[in-house]
Amino acid sequence: MNIRPSNSDEWVSRWRRCDYSTYFHSREWAEIWNTYTRGSTRPYPKLVLFSDGQRALLTLSAQHSYKGLVTGYVSSPAGTFGGWVSADQLSVAHVGLLAAYLKKLGNLVWRLNPYDELVYRAGVRTNNDDETLALNLADGFDAVYKGWTKGHRYAARKACREGVSVKLASTLDDWRAYYRVYEDSLRRWGHKASSIYSWQLFAEMFRRKSPNINLWLSFWQNRVIAGALCFYAKIHAVYWHGAALEAYFSLRPVNLLFYEAIKDACDKGYTWFDFNPSGGKEGVRTFKKRFGAEVLQCPVLSAETSWAKAVRSIAGVTG
DSSP states (O other), rough: OEEEOOOOHHHHHHHOOOOTOOGGGSSHHHHHHHHTTTTTTTEOEEEEOOOSSSSSOOOOOOEEETTTTTEEESSSSGGOOEEOOSSOOHHHHHHHHHHHHHHOOOOOOOOOOOTTTHHHTTOOOOOOOEEEEEEETTHHHHHHHTTSSHHHHHHHHHHHHHHHHEEOOOOHHHHHHHHHHHHHHOOOOGGSSSSOOOOOOOOOHHHHEEEEEEEEEEEEETEEEEEEEEEEESSSSEEEEEEEEEGGGOHHHHHHHHHHHHHHHTTTTEEEEOOOOOOOHHHHHHHTTTTOOEEEEOOOOEEOHHHHHHHHHHHHHHH
8 A cells, every 4th residue: 555645635525525534533533633733733634545555544643742743643732533534435344454554653642433333343553441421412402302311301301490591603703601600610629620721721612613512511691601502513513621610509500411412413403412432420421321231342552662761761760
């Protein structure tokens, strides 16, 4: 197979036409992180041309650390689904070659794409098990809603009765209001927070005015009390980030957020609504499972060269 650097147009075209792509495979997602990290994570796509004429695009980003001494690669930024996108009909043999190339990179973090069945049939070995929870929307919203637990259905109705409303963020003030809710959630989570993002990340998402990004907001008495940030690809919608004000938990604004976001995804013809991995938090997992979500495996392959280990060890001693 022949491998060469790819360009933005090739990436966008193949991502849009790929049936198993997620937003995390998009050029836009890689560019957001390039801006947010001020270039320390940058797009590094590779176009693979197989001998039979089939093509695939590896959705890589490169990362520089330890003052440039180590270059690593992520198959998608922020630990999200990675791999490749293709508009062609690939086989298990093609996928085996793609996986072998990724492994040769040495320093790599790759979360397997749960919607690409070939990567699992190819037997790609990983070293960190994980899962996501997702709703199959093929039968429409009424069928999906019947799969919710009684508690979740009651909570959505309660939010409506209490006067909670949901709309999409449209202004910078809307996004800033959500970030304040997120700051309150960080206070509540404390050291248990799995990640901490600065305002600049959300500002960059707003700046792009992307049709692939929706920030759903719950309002009560004209105040933003909860939010859910969702991303969209060809047939896949995914919830990536959320927060809620503790003082308004009793109004159940999050349940109503998901009601509206999932219904919207059904109405627009998406096949999947993905809740994303739960970061090992069993309470979060249980909350998602009560929407009737099914478990999809998305294990992670993490690899590190001996050089990278040595540099990290020295930095840990001297830092």
